[in-house]
């Protein structure tokens with residue numbers, strides 16, 4: 001998963017018949033019930049409401065129905081139950097009362113009367129609009145809508161999700177088209193029925209729909225097929241430039257060369273270009289739900305900032321979906337997940353996604369190096385790394401995903417994305433060094449995500465399995481190597497991959513391309529490496545890093561900067577003041593509003609502008625250059 005840059009004012013981008021065991025499910029005595037009917041009426045989606053009807057085969061006696069709680073792509077118990085409304089049950093036209101469990105808000109208890117074998121349910125789902133917090137109900141506008149089946153589904157307690165079969169049907173607003181990886185059974189007018197599908201694959205298969213849609217084939221005529229399905233609020237946004245489509249084609253070719261397998265029947269990039277839905281990237285076995293602001297692909301800054309979105313979500317089909325940590329492969333949507341291996345599920349995906357962004361030309365080598373430098377700088381300036389290990393950020397993912405950006409340096413955030421990029425880079429460089437560049441993380445990928453190809457499947461793994469595969473590629477004490485970096489509470493980030501790759505992290509007054517693009521997009525300022533401050537365009541302090549000059553002068557999150565060196569605040573004014581600090585003997589003077597009180601702060605800093613970059617280490621082998629090189633010839637797919 002990735003959340004859109006809209007929520008990040010700073011540098012950090014958070015930027016089937018699945019064959020898993022029934023761990024944790026108290027299995028009912030009976031075989032699973034017959035197929036459950038679900039039909040969703042989305043004709044009122046533009047009015048921000050969905051209607052759904054479900055029909056369950058039932059037996060007399062107590063019945064518990066669940067609303068999905070733990071969402072696999074979110075690794076969190078965040079099923080949007082507050083937006084469930086209009087819940088009613090009946091049998092033979094007679095209403096049956098329900099009671100929400102007093103402890104588990106996601107459980108509904110019913111008593112099925114004698115003689116009843118079919119239970120009818122109707123419910124509504126309320127679509128909201130994107131706000132300052134992560135809201136998965138914000139998935140529709142006047143012109144488009146992304147159906148996430150978990151929002152409208154209930155399922156009976158007692159069986160693993162893959163043993164419950166659903167017969168899905170969907171009615172769309174007149175004239176709207178749709179795209180999904182779900183196989184279609186039949187279509188008539190604005191109604192569509194899908195082939196029967198197990199519950200886990202249903203929830204793994206969103207449907208994108210809208211008035212304005214367009215399909216781009218990435219490997220025409222080949223199997224499995226890969227396509228970009230675009231939906232947007234305006235027709236103009238559907239035209240993706242041919243050079244970008246060319247990079248997406250190369251992405252498919254490069255991923256094929258890296259993973260040498262596929263665990264999907266066909267693959268759909270469900271790309272939604274809209275300012276009216278929650279921006280995100282959500283991975284699935286056979287598709288990804290990729291949502292960015294409408295202008296993203298025509299704005300050079302937006303295009304660069306989001307270059308990693310497809311490579312990240314596509315990589316998840318192998319890393320996260322096919323191969324999934326044991327603690328995240330739960331049998332249904334109510335069992336708690338354990339995030340301890342998220343530095344692999346998400347962190348390795350971020351690393352492999354970065355490689356693929358470079359190899360497919362979505363990022364230039366220079367942009368990729370600036371991205372890595374920025375990642376290194378951001379994680380190196382986490383004040384919280386001395387109390388919270390990287391491992392703990394993974395363990396606490398379900399909490400940190402939803403923590404605000406304020407105080408993120410001292411609290412730490414979901415740092416297992418960016419910091420794991422540095423760790424996996426070091427693994428890659430180390431393998432290359434140990435084997436005189438004969439082996440690399442590419443070989444790890446061949447082994448770890450190996451065929452058989454075909455339909456979605458989950459193969460779980462543990463930390464030990466990971467270490468064993470690394471040892472297969474290049475024998476080393478990988479257990480200690482990883483544990484040292486994961487459990488460390490050292491003040492500095494692991495930068496060994498950068499130096500091992502033949503480069504070093506330096507700070508200069510030259511802008512970092514990636515950081516500058518982020519600032520241009522958000523309107524904010526990122527002065528992490530100079531005075532330790534991130535600020536929004538209106539002067540609100542997002543983060544102030546303990547131990548760095550801004551914080552030590554008394555500036556903290558939630559203050560609003562209104563003046564800089566006697567001038568009215570603007571990001572440019574602050575940027576100039578920091579730049580000029582080098583040739584000035586006086587402090588940078590800040591006037592800030594603190595809950596209605598005006599305060600003066602003197603930031604003692606004379607280091608000038610400081611932006612992170614990678615610089616070649618003379619005489620060393622450029623393993624990083626090797627890592628970023630395409631595996632397939634450019635121009636051939």
Ligand SMILES: [Zn+2]
Nearest residue numbers: 001002346349
């Ligand atoms: Zn992800």
